[in-house]
Amino acid sequence: MMRYLRIYWAFFRFSFSKHLQFRVDLSFRIIMDFIFYATYLSFYHIIFEHTDTLAGWTKDQAMVFVCGGLIVDAIHMVFYSGNLWTFPQTVSKGDLDYYLVRPVSPLFFLCFREIIVNSFVNLIGSFAILAYLLHRSETIQVTVLGVVGFVAMICIGSVIHWAMSVLFILPVFWSQSQSGLSGVFWSIEQFIRYPDRVFRSWTRVVLVTILPFGLIASFPATIFFEGPRWDLLIHFFGVTVALLLVIGFIWKKGLKVYSSASS
Amino acid sequence: MDEVSGWERSLIAVEIKKFLAFRLEVFGRFFGMILGSVVAAYFIWSAVFEARGTDEIGGYSLSLMVLYSLLTPMAIGLSFGGSWADMTFARDIYQGYLSRYLLYPVSVIYYKWLEKLGQNVIFLIQCALTVGIYLAFFDLPQSSGITVFSVMGSLVALFLSSLLGFVLISSLEMCAFWVDNVWSLVAILRMGTWIMGGQLIPLTLFPEDWRRIAELLPFQLLVSFPVRVFLGQADFSELLRTFGVWVFWMSVSSMLMALLWKRGRLKYTGVGV
Numbered sequence: 266m267m268r269y270l271r272i273y274w275a276f277f278r279f280s281f282s283k284h285l286q287f288r289v290d291l292s293f294r295i296i297m298d299f300i301f302y303a304t305y306l307s308f309y310h311i312i313f314e315h316t317d318t319l320a321g322w323t324k325d326q327a328m329v330f331v332c333g334g335l336i337v338d339a340i341h342m343v344f345y346s347g348n349l350w351t352f353p354q355t356v357s358k359g360d361l362d363y364y365l366v367r368p369v370s371p372l373f374f375l376c377f378r379e380i381i382v383n384s385f386v387n388l389i390g391s392f393a394i395l396a397y398l399l400h401r402s403e404t405i406q407v408t409v410l411g412v413v414g415f416v417a418m419i420c421i422g423s424v425i426h427w428a429m430s431v432l433f434i435l436p437v438f439w440s441q442s443q444s445g446l447s448g449v450f451w452s453i454e455q456f457i458r459y460p461d462r463v464f465r466s467w468t469r470v471v472l473v474t475i476l477p478f479g480l481i482a483s484f485p486a487t488i489f490f491e492g493p494r495w496d497l498l499i500h501f502f503g504v505t506v507a508l509l510l511v512i513g514f515i516w517k518k519g520l521k522v523y524s525s526a527s528s
Numbered sequence: 529m530d531e532v533s534g535w536e537r538s539l540i541a542v543e544i545k546k547f548l549a550f551r552l553e554v555f556g557r558f559f560g561m562i563l564g565s566v567v568a569a570y571f572i573w574s575a576v577f578e579a580r581g582t583d584e585i586g587g588y589s590l591s592l593m594v595l596y597s598l599l600t601p602m603a604i605g606l607s608f609g610g611s612w613a614d615m616t617f618a619r620d621i622y623q624g625y626l627s628r629y630l631l632y633p634v635s636v637i638y639y640k641w642l643e644k645l646g647q648n649v650i651f652l653i654q655c656a657l658t659v660g661i662y663l664a665f666f667d668l669p670q671s672s673g674i675t676v677f678s679v680m681g682s683l684v685a686l687f688l689s690s691l692l693g694f695v696l697i698s699s700l701e702m703c704a705f706w707v708d709n710v711w712s713l714v715a716i717l718r719m720g721t722w723i724m725g726g727q728l729i730p731l732t733l734f735p736e737d738w739r740r741i742a743e744l745l746p747f748q749l750l751v752s753f754p755v756r757v758f759l760g761q762a763d764f765s766e767l768l769r770t771f772g773v774w775v776f777w778m779s780v781s782s783m784l785m786a787l788l789w790k791r792g793r794l795k796y797t798g799v800g801v
Binding site for chain 1: 550552553556557560561563564565567568571572574575576579580585586707708709712713715716719720722723728729733734735738
């Protein structure tokens with residue numbers, strides 16, 4: 266564990282020095298991410314022009330929920346988005362050899378080698394928006410434990426987001442395409458930004474189990490507003506563990522069929 | 529003349545083949561996009577209608593809202609091109625592949641436009657299939673005004689939006705002559721269409737001030753406007769007004785693209801990054 270932390274710290278320092286050289290890209294990414302945040306906050310603002318509640322949540326609650334989703338997105342942008350973008354091409358071009366010969370987990374190397382330092386500003390920004398909304402809200406009871414618990418669960422939600430991203434990329438071992446099923450992932454990833462309680466019947470079941478986009482930001486928000494619920498917590502952690510096991514299994518299967526550039 | 533039009537047909541045919549090289553990815557991405565958009569819109573708007581206790585909001589029933597959500601991703605796909613995120617123009621600049629296009633005896637920009645048209649052929653077929661499947665299983669919403677003329681009008685609007693989308697994205701990608709990474713610029717344009725283009729919510733449901741601003745921006749030309757024409761919601765005055773807005777943005781972005789292309793070629797070294 267300590268060895269991986271030391272390696273990750275090295276990744277961090279290298280990425281920092283590399284990315285801070287590109288100041289124009291830094292500026293564009295900051296603008297891009299804030300426009301992304303404004304888009305979803307505006308979406309719910311317009312929705313609440315036409316209704317007072319949405320699936321039982323008030324506007325304040327919905328906005329805090331949206332912030333949870335934005336924090337997940339910021340964590341994704343900072344810690345693994347750049348790596349997952351090149352992951353399928355690394356496999357399809359046979360460049361995975363470089364990672365397989367290293368004395369560290371190749372999946373760890375592939376997914377976390379580069380940190381997009383430019384997006385750190387946006388991660389701070391997303392927390393700032395959350396703090397502002399909580400400060401302004403008159404209907405949400407804010408406690409330190411509640412906020413810490415919410416943020417902690419959002420971070421675990423990010424693990425689910427990472428796992429789902431990888432799950433949709435791993436078919437590249439068999440399809441040899443440029444992006445695996447990433448296009449499909451980005452089409453359905455939007456479900457993170459809608460409360461799970463708006464979905465009904467088998468759709469909701471799918472979105473909180475097999476394709477758990479519906480619980481990444483929704484479950485942390487529900488627990489934050491309604492207090493700890495053991496059924497939700499067990500479900501949340503259970504899905505996380507199950508996803509990680511599935512990824513481990515498919516990754517090993519993928520490596521068996523991988524044909525490198527040198528073979 | 530036949531030789532000239534022959535190479536264009538060949539280029540479009542090659543682009544279609546390239547686009548279909550990874551069929552699982554192409555069709556998976558398309559139907560994932562449609563499914564995600566429609567399912568999310570159905571449930572979120574059902575929740576809104578249920579909370580309000582009404583059958584209509586701003587002239588939209590739930591079924592019309594679902595149809596709108598089915599059509600907007602298709603409109604944006606045709607405006608931006610199926611593989612807009614690949615940013616082939618910027619990639620050619622960064623990797624030095626633009627050199628071969630500069631050697632061709634045809635305009636590079638015209639060549640790139642034809643490449644996009646090739647992708648749009650497949651996308652249009654996917655869209656027609658999807659609309660056909662929808663009509664086979666669902667009735668048209670009563671509040672829609674779809675007619676043969678509105679469908680034909682929407683094809684014209686889609687062609688104009690595809691042209692504008694090409695010019696806008698190409699202009700941004702040409703910043704690659706000076707900037708190390710233009711992905712975020714193109715992504716900003718794409719995000720602009722989500723709200724201000726009316727992809728997530730029809731512009732008629734916006735607060736009045738926001739709607740007025742959105743109607744003057746180019747984003748709605750890429751998404752909301754072709755869909756409104758298709759649904760028979762655009763009257764003659766709106767058609768004229770929006771066409772005027774299209775002419776303005778097309779002129780501005782074309783001049784910008786021409787300037788960037790002229791200056792950029794002088795800076796281009798062709799060695800790759």
